[in-house]
Amino acid sequence: MYSVLMSTPERLIEATRELLWERGYGGTSPKAIQQHAGAGQGSMYHHFTGKPDLALAAIRRTATELRAAAEVAFGGGGTAYERIAAYLLRERDVLRGCPVGRLTMDPEVIASAELRAPVDETIEWLRGRLADIVQEGLDRGEFRASVVPEEIAAAVVATVQGGYVLARASGSPAAFDAGVRGLLSLLAPPADESASRTA
Template sequence: MYSGYMSTPERLIEATRELLWERGYVGTSPKAIQQAAEAGQGSMYHHFAGKPDLALAAIRRTAEELGAAAEAVLSGGGTAYARIEAYLLRERDVLRGCPVGRLTMDPDVIADPVLRAPVDEALGRLRARLAEVVQEGLDNGELSDSLDADDIAATVVATVQGGYVLARANGSRAPFDSAVRGLLSLLAPRTAVS
């Protein structure tokens, strides 16, 4: 399933990431991880103290990738609105949902402060970065000065995460796309009146 060039710890982390996204923490057994990674029990426990340790490495990796993907779009060129629009419209597997957002629905992850921390930190960094971009738009007069950067950042994250839920419930990406279009229309830059 994974590249022959990938080390055993890497295969274990990647398999765990995929299984956490598909099945959640409880549904991700050590045996399933070992099978997916094509690694033996001894290899798994040689590299990781146990399922919680491996899950933490997988969650951290997933959180880092979420942050890097968002940063790549939000630090790109263009206006603040264009960068927010690019973030909202970037390619996503909408019907699978967000691999980080999925973890917020997992009671075992949320109940464990160590496993929850990278999830909370990733979403917090995303909100903070979005708030910076919104603030740029406010500072240069592009966005309505009635907006609050932190509130809009939270709204963008909520729209994406809520859009995933609606799309999955509907079995169609249409609710996600509708939510994104609605938010973008609300954020549309002010135009000069002649």
């Protein structure tokens, strides 16, 4: 399943990431990880102290990749609105859900301060980054003065995570797409304001 060039620890981490996404922490057994990674029990315990240690490495990797993917949109050119839109409209496997967001519904992850930490940190980073971008837009007169950056950031995160849930429940990405379109229409400055700024 994985490249022969990947080291055993890399295969174990990648296998754990996939299984956590598909099955959650409780459904991801050491045996399933080993089979998925094509690694023996001895190899797993040589590199990791156990399932929690390996799961933490996998969650951290997933969180790092989510931040990097979001930053591609956030760090692009354009107005604050365009950068937020780029994040909301970026390519996603909507029906699989968010690999980080789904962990918030995993009771064993939430019960562990260590496993929960990278999830909490990632969500807080995302909200903070979005709030900063909205503030940039406010400073440039791109948004209505009544806009509160932290509230918009919370709305964006809630729309994305809620959109995943609705899409999975309906078996169609249409619900996710509708939520994104609705949020963008609410966030977009009125046409007359846009025209006056560009005149």
